[in-house]
Amino acid sequence: MKTFSKYLNYKLKSKLKECSLIYKALRFVRYEIPKFSRSPYIPFSIINVIKTFPLYSPASAGSYGILSKLTIQSINETVPALIKLTSLSHNPHRLRKVEDVFDLSNLEEQIDLLRKCFLKWNCLKGHNQNQVQLYAYIMKNRYSFTSIIEIGLGTNHSDTPSHMPSDNVPGSSQRGFRDFLPNAHVFGCDIDKRILFDDIRLSSFYLDQTEYSTFEALDCKIPREIDLLIDDGLHTPNANILSLFYGLKKIKVGGWVVIEDIGPNSIELWRIIIHLIPAGFKGELLDQGGGAMFAVQRIH
């Protein structure tokens, strides 16, 4: 049977080659259009949905038309279905305001000082009240902090995803934190090697958040335990989850992991992740203004 179908295939191809225009047109559709649509200058893609998203494709028989529709439905509806499932065992987690979750009374001066430290270096965090409040709360005992890591230095090279405007100076956030934490060393990490720099109580290293082996390579260059890990890097869920995994193993008791800039479209995913946080840690999904932040503290 297999040999017969191979034979038919061969015969069909030879016939098509005879009408070479049709053959060329078919080859163009099959090989050239997908190549063309992967170009960075074309704002759409032509892809085989089933092969590209195997995790979501149905294990069922059917034509490409039917199966690709089901695959797209599965991509869009798997996370909402998981959230439905988690609501059976826990309360659904809502986005909450920093001031409603943490006690900010007596922190006005601290909040003001931290904002000034960011603004001194033109760091955008200084303009985000939710972020300033959260970090001022986390760092309320700022003299006791000895080491923090922030992923994302803020490259201004537009060939790198998640880059900043061209007039941004990389490292502004790390410098702001360094000034606010008088006894801490600040480690910055970035995929863009061109912007790595060292300064007083500041070091930076290469890291690709999507490759866990680069976290392992980083690990031997920094202290065994840290007070805080901030993920302000690539901002994709898979990159965030690897940073979270590394951070949860790395922070000391009382330490924190913060994932910044969770886009409105990915918030649902974090309503699931919050259920996966191990015992001994406490997570909060916080309003960042237009998106969300995820903050986890190691309790014991």
Ligand SMILES: C[S@@+](CC[C@H](N)C(=O)[O-])C[C@H]1O[C@@H](n2cnc3c(N)ncnc32)[C@H](O)[C@@H]1O
């Ligand atoms: C939004 S900027 C960081 C802004 C900076 N934290 C601040 O507050 O000024 C994001 C940074 O993530 C870096 N980045 C992009 N992809 C990355 C990856 N896979 N791993 C690590 N860093 C990445 C970019 O090079 C960029 O410098």
